[in-house]
Amino acid sequence: MSRANWTRMIAGAAVAGAVGAVLVSTAHWALQSAHPKPMDLHQELHEMVPLSTQEKQRLEARENAYRARRAAIEQRVKTTNGRLARAIALQPGWTPEVEAASKDVEAAAAELERATLQHVVEMREGLNAEHRPAYDTVLVKALSDGAK
Numbered sequence: 001m002s003r004a005n006w007t008r009m010i011a012g013a014a015v016a017g018a019v020g021a022v023l024v025s026t027a028h029w030a031l032q033s034a035h036p037k038p039m040d041l042h043q044e045l046h047e048m049v050p051l052s053t054q055e056k057q058r059l060e061a062r063e064n065a066y067r068a069r070r071a072a073i074e075q076r077v078k079t080t081n082g083r084l085a086r087a088i089a090l091q092p093g094w095t096p097e098v099e100a101a102s103k104d105v106e107a108a109a110a111e112l113e114r115a116t117l118q119h120v121v122e123m124r125e126g127l128n129a130e131h132r133p134a135y136d137t138v139l140v141k142a143l144s145d146g147a148k
Helices: 003-034 038-048 053-090 096-125 129-146
Strands: none
Touching: 038 129, 053 096, 096 129
């Protein structure tokens, strides 16, 4: 292989690696900033409302279930990001493989977003009726702060 080919191959790999790193970082940032963090909501709720023992138990059970579901989805996000990085590394550019891997990343990120929003609703359902308005206030504030 000629020196020019080696140079092109190394440059292509470097560009692919950089693009992959940017995509992974962007996906991570988007996932972190696109939705409220349930643990933050949980903590704020505890600060605003004196929860009953039953509410605390219901919320903790929901938190544990969500943690497990979130971990599985986050692993899927990592796996799809890895496939995207490999597709870019093999052939930098917007190839059919990059397109397909990109769609898989988007689907995994959307699944995480939906699971988080479902969890937020489930948390609200675990509260006594008199505590739900305070939760709604915390949730609306978290979503509004995230939109700024």
